Amino acid sequence: MKKLFDGILSAFLILGVSSLFAAGNLSQNVRPKYVFLFVGDGMGLAQIELADEYARLSGMERIFINDIDYCAVTRTSSASSFITDSAASATAFACGAKTKNGRLGVDSDGGRLESCAVAALESGRKVGIVTTVTMNHATPAGFYAHNKKRSNYYEIALDMLESNVNYFAGEGIASADDKKSPAYRGDIYSLLEKSGYKVCQDEDSFNGLKAGTDKAVVSYKSGLSIDRCGKGGGISLADVTRKAIELLDSDKGFFLMVEGGKIDSMCHVNDAASALWETFDFDKAIKVAFDFMKEHGDETLIVITADHETGGLVLGSGSGFSPLAKSGSDKSDYSAQILNLGNQKCSQSEFAKRLAKIKKDKGPDFSFGDAKVLIEECFGMKFSSGEKPGPMSISAADEKLLKDCFDKYFKPQDENSNRFQIYVSRMMAHKAGLSFSTTGHSALPSITWAKGVGADNFRGRIENTDISKILKNLLR
Numbered sequence: 001m002k003k004l005f006d007g008i009l010s011a012f013l014i015l016g017v018s019s020l021f022a023a024g025n026l027s028q029n030v031r032p033k034y035v036f037l038f039v040g041d042g043m044g045l046a047q048i049e050l051a052d053e054y055a056r057l058s059g060m061e062r063i064f065i066n067d068i069d070y071c072a073v074t075r076t077s078s079a080s081s082f083i084t085d086s087a088a089s090a091t092a093f094a095c096g097a098k099t100k101n102g103r104l105g106v107d108s109d110g111g112r113l114e115s116c117a118v119a120a121l122e123s124g125r126k127v128g129i130v131t132t133v134t135m136n137h138a139t140p141a142g143f144y145a146h147n148k149k150r151s152n153y154y155e156i157a158l159d160m161l162e163s164n165v166n167y168f169a170g171e172g173i174a175s176a177d178d179k180k181s182p183a184y185r186g187d188i189y190s191l192l193e194k195s196g197y198k199v200c201q202d203e204d205s206f207n208g209l210k211a212g213t214d215k216a217v218v219s220y221k222s223g224l225s226i227d228r229c230g231k232g233g234g235i236s237l238a239d240v241t242r243k244a245i246e247l248l249d250s251d252k253g254f255f256l257m258v259e260g261g262k263i264d265s266m267c268h269v270n271d272a273a274s275a276l277w278e279t280f281d282f283d284k285a286i287k288v289a290f291d292f293m294k295e296h297g298d299e300t301l302i303v304i305t306a307d308h309e310t311g312g313l314v315l316g317s318g319s320g321f322s323p324l325a326k327s328g329s330d331k332s333d334y335s336a337q338i339l340n341l342g343n344q345k346c347s348q349s350e351f352a353k354r355l356a357k358i359k360k361d362k363g364p365d366f367s368f369g370d371a372k373v374l375i376e377e378c379f380g381m382k383f384s385s386g387e388k389p390g391p392m393s394i395s396a397a398d399e400k401l402l403k404d405c406f407d408k409y410f411k412p413q414d415e416n417s418n419r420f421q422i423y424v425s426r427m428m429a430h431k432a433g434l435s436f437s438t439t440g441h442s443a444l445p446s447i448t449w450a451k452g453v454g455a456d457n458f459r460g461r462i463e464n465t466d467i468s469k470i471l472k473n474l475l476r
């Protein structure tokens with residue numbers, strides 16, 4: 001009897017101790033069946049905080065990223081620079097090795113690297129790679145391509161064929177029929193079709209994609225969220241994410257990478273309002289994963305990260321907006337008026353398109369006056385006409401700076417008007433109490449957020465390469 005009791009006691013102790021052990025080492029003993037990796041390209045902490053504060057002030061639902069359990073400060077530097085580009089960073093968090101800027105899936109010596117997507121495929125999981133930019137852009141390509149040059153778009157797209165990735169979605173494939181490429185073998189879409197992919201290039205065929213389709217490529221026009229606002233229709237990042245879950249769900253689970261690729265490009269041109277709406281768009285795709293997690297909480301991991309910060313976005317405008325001359329206040333200024341971003345009705349690129357059209361229509365009669373009318377229409381800023389200045393007013397002194405910039409950079413014979421547009425956007429950001437310090441990337445560490453099975457691996461200060469290492473470990 002005592003023997004039996006001892007046996008039960010020791011079994012109980014062993015069970016008790018081992019379950020304690022398991023709880024304490026959750027990250028090593030429990031593996032997620034479903035893994036989501038969200039990458040906000042250029043989405044630094046300032047971009048996230050701007051979106052959350054805008055949501056809070058305007059009475060919208062707060063951003064879903066808030067609903068996360070763990071986070072890690074993540075160094076983004078590449079092998080060649082403190083400031084990474086998107087190719088080196090994608091290689092780092094996809095493959096787990098630092099490389100030189102511009103390289104994809106190869107190390108600094110050109111050696112081939114394998115990504116966590118490969119680990120996922122080897123484990124029997126299905127794999128999806130979706131983005132708002134082209135499918136062979138740096139971030140998505142980091143998971144399947146191997147090239148010394150991120151701009152070798154055609155060759156990178158050829159790597160899609162060998163990838164065994166089950167589902168690709170993005171805003172087309174860059175240089176898909178580049179006959180000048182030395183590696184040219186035909187149009188990429190036809191090659192994908194020949195190798196067994198169902199290729200969808202319109203909304204109907206996208207909607208028609210059903211579970212059971214083993215390999216699919218979706219080319220969709222994601223456009224810009226700010227320009228889609230109120231128009232409805234079209235396919236969004238949330239839609240392609242939802243479709244991914246439908247197509248990839250299987251006995252062994254899946255790995256899905258989702259990129260919000262245009263937060264970066266909007267911050268490159270210092271267009272704060274457009275970057276804000278891209279962040280909301282990305283956040284909506286994250287919500288799709290959170291909803292999935294409600295049903296599969298004990299077998300799902302959601303990781304959200306950024307490859308780097310873009311624009312050197314500052315949530316404060318004390319030093320003014322002007323790249324040419326000091327303007328605004330040099331005093332310590334603690335006021336923020338970020339809801340003023342809501343006055344912007346379209347993206348900077350839409351503004352530029354419309355301005356170029358007016359210029360074309362008017363020919364030699366085109367003048368700064370035309371730009372002024374369009375600035376008021378697109379950005380909601382008001383040029384002073386003697387009345388009391390409001391929060392969106394452009395003072396006479398600032399109008400002069402703007403006109404100087406127009407005269408210098410928007411000459412009728414010169415199509416390249418980029419700097420004028422950026423200048424208008426910087427002025428707009430200033431109206432919201434924000435400022436940009438660069439049109440490039442910054443070396444600010446990213447935040448990697450995690451929730452679910454294995455999320456506790458993401459804490460403290462990590463390297464971007466650790467994201468891949470942790471994911472590979474959990475996926476194998």
Ligand SMILES: [Zn+2]
Nearest residue numbers: 042086264310
């Ligand atoms: Zn960038």
